Amino acid sequence: MSTDRDLRTLVGYNLQRAQTAVMTGVNKTLKPFGLRRATYSVLSVVVETPGLRQVDVSEVLAIERPNLVQTIDSLEKAGWITRSRAEGDRRAYELYPTEAGRTHYAKAHAALSAFDKRLTAALDQAAVWALIDGLNAVEAAGPSAELAEDRRDDVVQTT
Template structure:
């Protein structure tokens, strides 16, 4: 009996790459991102739209340029995310009280409601992904990632 094609090929080793922290971070991120996508889909959100909604909920009156900086993304991309959130009825744009050239972003009641549900699901996602790690290990990972980012 012939083996299926995928079993005929030798397994590829990534051992040489596993020496690099960045490679391991990317592989872990891919797993976390895929699970997060499945977690957020029922809410009509993706990782970046959830992040944008979260920032708007927590920082009422935030300007799009501030949101772009906080999320470390291009301003043009933020406009796309805000457009999606606005089309869903979760965010509004109003002229800024301090800068007539800018808009202030506000979360609607519907936006807050979907955010609270999605946030609970994301917390469950985090617990699921970190299952098996002790609290002290999670704290070390968070601290190390923040130091790499230059914030710790």
């Protein structure tokens, strides 16, 4: 007797339910590596593209700059990345992975990939691609879909 049939017609609701169901497992998978989702993501892009500045990372990952500071702090403190002054712009830092950071990322990546693969174990390859394509389309449509919502008449000012 599932009573959320109305909600299940909404892509956004199914999206949220899937996301929260997955998040717990991702966190548990990363915990033994001393990583959270944000730190893992930052380590990933720094390993993939050494020399990025913090503002670049914030744009790539859609994380606000202030929220990145502590994340990068913890990666630096763990010895997995380094901050070095950018040549030609003494305001910016360039981020580089250490050798320990590279190897640690490789291990965490293997574990997370294995977990991630289990999430779609019930789907064939075409279905997985369709899922990712759909997610990317929704992500791209998100901001523009808001714009049309500007004029509303059923306004209520309750908490």
